[in-house]
Amino acid sequence: MRTSYHLCMRIGETMDATLQEDSMELSNFLDEMDEIINRSKSVNLESTDEKSKEDTLWDRIEESFREHQQDSCPICLEQLWKMNNPFRKTYILSCSxxxxGTCIKNFEKFSSSLKCPVCRTEYTRKEIRQEIKDH
Structure with missing residues (x-):
């Protein structure tokens, strides 16, 4: 009986130690997960800030485009928005x-660098819709 008691005590101590160890491992795991989540949130906030900065920049570019009232494509000299072809893509460059779309893409095929054909400024481009012109 005494041996059984000591054996039960020993098993109990071993189980307590194992549970304590598992509890520490779980606690460490949860701490690591919290850290990963916090880093993920901060990266997401940074990318949201970058996105809003980019949106603000494009808003300014579109505003400048509206102020200049450009109606025709400098490459083909046709109207940017024709009533008979409302689905034709139009792109605004970062130089406004x-x-x-077909004109600038064909120009890019033959150009060694992305420089605006009008002002020779390096650019990025964004598709715009008719509504931007109408504002």
Whole structure:
């Protein structure tokens, strides 16, 4: 009986130690998960800030485009928005000049660098819709 008692005590102590160890491992795991989540949130906030900065920049570019009232594509000299082809893509460049999608893409195929055909400024481009012109 005494041996059984000591054996039970020993098993109990071993189980307590194992549970304590598991509890510490779980606690460490949860701490690591909290850290990962917090880092993820901060990266997400940074990317949201970058996105809003980019949106603000493009808003300014579009505003400049509206102020200049450019109606025709400098490459083909046709109207940017024709009533008979409302689905034709139009792109605004970061320098605020606008082109038909096919015109600027063909220009890019033959150009060694992305420089606006009008002002020779390096650019990025964004598709714009008719509504931007109408504002």
């Amino acid at each position: 000049h606008a082109y038909h």
